[in-house]
Amino acid sequence: MGFFADLGRWFLENWSGDAGWLVRIWQHVEVSAVAVVAAVLVALPLGAWLGHTGRGGLAVVSVVNIGRAMPSFGILALALPFTIWLADTVWFIDNGLGFAPTFVALFALALPPVFTNTWAGIRGVDPEIVEAARGMGFTGRRLLRDVEFPLALPVILTGVRVTAVQVVATATLGALVGYGGLGRYIIDGFATQDDVRIVAGALLVAALSVLTEAMFSLVERRVVSPGLGIERQTTVPTPETRFRNGEHPEAVLS
């Protein structure tokens, strides 16, 4: 009982100020959001265009494999010297610690799943519908914008949602390279053997993840055409799971 009382008291006493959880949540959300938005801005147009033209099958597999082989912790470790070097050379980055390496790591984490889902989503659009569209006079960009993209949207958004949740969870590691965010409580809690602080930080990260998931689900329901009868996918259909589901490799990778 004593522990829960302590936990409750912790939340009451630590909400305000520079190290309070309101600020920490904001920092956590800030770096996560910037990373996800940046990843979407890069990966979505690229994945959509490659999916549309049918090119880049090999690139997709490589990206997926690299993405999967790299632990976030490793990316962070690699990002740190890189961002420090950047801070020395690029005038508008003045701090190689904190935000920059955290952002780079999260961005690298977010890029592959957004890219592969977009690519696989576009490739997965029923070829008969695409041909019907061509038969009516749709061409390149218009076909992608008006037909392929809206039809692939459920898969694409699933990718973004799963990615965002993963990024929010991983942003915790930012504390290791001097960033704020909720990871601070956990890292500092370990350092001072303060169990209450560790658990409070973990709870906040968990809550933020759940909230992120819920928010993206809401967005999905709003922007996907009701005509598609949204079926929520719980896992990201990577090319690998599509192989396992019996699809021909050509269909997935060509």
Added chain:
Amino acid sequence: MPEPMISLEGVTKVFPGSAAPAVDNLTLEVAAGEVAVLVGHSGCGKTTTLKMINRLIDPTSGRITVAGEDVMTVPAPELRRRIGYVIQQIGLFPHRTIADNIATVPRLLGWDRTRIDERTDELIALVDLDPALRNRYPRELSGGQRQRAGVARALAADPPVLLMDEPFGAVDPIVRSRLQDELLDLQRRLHKTIVLVTHDIDEAIKLGDRVAILQVGGVLAQHDSPAAILRDPAGPFVEEFLGSDRGIKRLSLMPIRDVPLEPGPVVSRAADPEEARAAMARYGVDWFGILDDGNLEGWAWAADLEQGPIASLPARSFRVRLGYDDSLRDALDTVITSHTGVAPVFDGERFVGMLTAEAISRELAR
């Protein structure tokens, strides 16, 4: 012959990686306002032929013109917006409402909103679609409704040419038959040039002004009117393709109007019983029809004559009646299922005569 709306001259398609051509040296002309049906077994190159017309597939060699223009000289998207394209229900965009689906080509052509809205309403009425379905999505429609929406979409920009690939393949036989009738009805009003692909010979006979029968490899086996093909099949392949009920199929193309009818065992209200008995004897039946002022009122049994003068007999109504424009195939069914072996034929409300089973078989033998 006036210049054809669509012409294929020595068109061949060999898909990369395959040795045999999918379509081999095909020459075919489709006149303006004609319904041309391409029919043949699965894989004989029907779809390939159709897609070469709107350039979804480019021919390996040969020339295709639409409205006198070589299709290879027109940018493909521009060409396609001038040609309506209907495929099985899958072709509707699932993420768009029915109205938006129908508005597809007008939007591509950059029409303004009001014009698109008006046209959409017009088309929904034209294909007899419930206006309440306007804002529904394709998955919320039945197969038949989707098909109508598909036709409406193809007609949206009023293209002179319509390509239809197995348009009724995905609906059940009853709906299919109704949709076929509706297409014929639509065509009587719109006079489009239609190329329709099917593997159903009955559909081809019913819909085609002319039918092109293709053999595997896209070889043209015969190209003629359905009646001519049924009368004179060009060789054993066509004969077999038409099936063993070729005679019955021919009947479906012959309207009753073209057959000499019998007056039948029919007498007027004023006639005396002897006249009625003589008429029945002539046809070997035990009933007679009653005419009142040229109107066929109904019929009575021979035994009814015992009850009094013909003028006062109650007329039983005919359970079967044929229209002057019904086909002999419809008539045959009616005639052989009526136990008397004859059926009255009407031109609107006017009685024009009786059709007998013998008359039908005499017609087939000609």
